[in-house]
Structure formats: structure tokens, C-alpha cells
Amino acid sequence: MTGRTVVGRDGRAKAYRPLPAAERAAAMEAGIAAYERGDFFEAHEHLEPAWMGSDEPVERSLHQGLIKLAAAYVHAVRGNALGIAKNLEGARMHLADAAAGEGRGHTGAPDVPARKVRLDLPSLIAQIDERRHRLTLDPTDATIDPPTLTRSPR
Template sequence: MSGATVLQNGRPKAYRPLAAADRRRAYDAALKAYERDDFFEAHELLEPAWMGTDDPAERALHQGLIKLAAAFVHGVRGNPTGIAKNLAGARDRLAEAVGTPPDRASGFDLPALIAAIDERLTALEADPTDGSIDAPALPRSQPR
């Protein structure tokens, strides 16, 4: 598999083509890792899926979930600033995916997930030292 680039926000980004079925397997495995609070593993599993597509909406969905998982890797490490920074990034990237085909195929209620992230960000604004690992559940829009 050769590396290439895609443009994202006018900047070249890494792209290593990965078949849709392989991206889906990585995605599903990452969700299971997140749901068992293995945030580092979720982050690692999503990277090939993110880098394996050139679809901007699918990349946004994967990057948003990567940043969501990374937020709680920082939580495990006791870094509330890292939680806030990554949650804000997750929110922005997930918002880019709302209403797109990858959103509809994700099985998530992305607006509900974004609302849960916003609640956590509001709590962090009120208490910037809150390093608790209060990861939002991944709300489903349809049975998986």
C-alpha cells in the first residue's frame, strides 16, 4: 500500500488507501474498545480507518472519534487541559460529519453525541481542573 495525500482544509494530509470493509472492521473494533473504556486502543484502531479514506465526511467522522478517545487518554493521564482540547476538536470534526452519508451509516446519533461533548466542555469551563474520566456514551441512532 503506497502513501499519498489528500487535501483537507487546503492542506495535504496523509492517505493510505484501505478497503471499505477493512475500514469498517477497524471502526467496529474501535467502538468496542471505546465502550470498554480502552481509549488508547480505540484511538489506535481508528487511525487506519481515518487515513484509509479520501472522503472528507468519513475522515471527519473518524477524526472526531479519534479526538474523543484521545480526550480520555488524557483523562487517564490526569490532564484536564488535554481533555478539553481534544473534546473541542472532536466536537468540531464530528459537526462536519453530521447529515452526511458516513454519519447515516455510523449508527450514531451524532447531534446527541455532540450535545454530550458540549456538556462536558461546559463542566470543564466551570472547573478547568476536573480531570475525571467521564466519557460520554456513544448514543445509537439504530440498532447495530
């Protein structure tokens, strides 16, 4: 890891605190496990250090997308449909970047921990799109119905 400045989509420098690959992978797995248990706040808390600990754009996009997804359902638990909508929009954008192998400053790094997780991102994005569509039909729908995180075949 280089420790270089990481720049977000908005052009602003983002926090970057190097975290070893094994620790990022463990944080990712802990975040996914918390999400799958329905503990969305805890999922966010596990994923954030992994996101801030990587300078690889695709990995950061995946982490940030999952953070936004978890945050959407923190808002659902609180009954905040607008918070769901805003965070699902961000989740979709970041996960689409990760699925495309993109991300601001992508260098094509060969093997980052996020890729080892092998989430089925097209399925996840489709579920997010469906939920976003339902929110356009009923902007007050704060149903707690998180997308399923499915692992793609190895």
C-alpha cells in the same frame, strides 16, 4: 478510492493510505468497541488507520472526531484536564462536520462505511458540549466520564 491528496482544515496535505471499505468498517467497529470498554488508547489505534484509509471527507471527519474523543479520555486517564479540553474541542468540530454531511472536499458519496455505523451524532455532540461546559467551570476537572456512543435507529 482515488488516491488523491486529502487536504485538512489547515490546508496541509494529510496522509492517505487506501484501505478497503470492509477493513475501514472493521476498524471503526473495533475502535467503537474499545472505546465502550474504556480502552481509549486502543480505540485511537483502531480508528487511525480507518481515518487515514479513506478519502471521503465525511467519513474522515467522523473518524477524526472519534479519534479526538478517544484521545480526550486518554488525557483524562492521565489526569490532564487541558488535554481533555483541547481534544474535546477538536472532536466536536469534526463530529459536527460529519453530522452536517460536510467535510473538506465533500462530494456527497452515497454509501461509506462510517454511515453504516449510524452513531447518534447530535446526542454525542450534546454530551461533548456539556463536558466542555463543565471544564469552563472547573478547568482542572480531569474526571473520566466519556460520552456514551449511542446508535441511532436504522
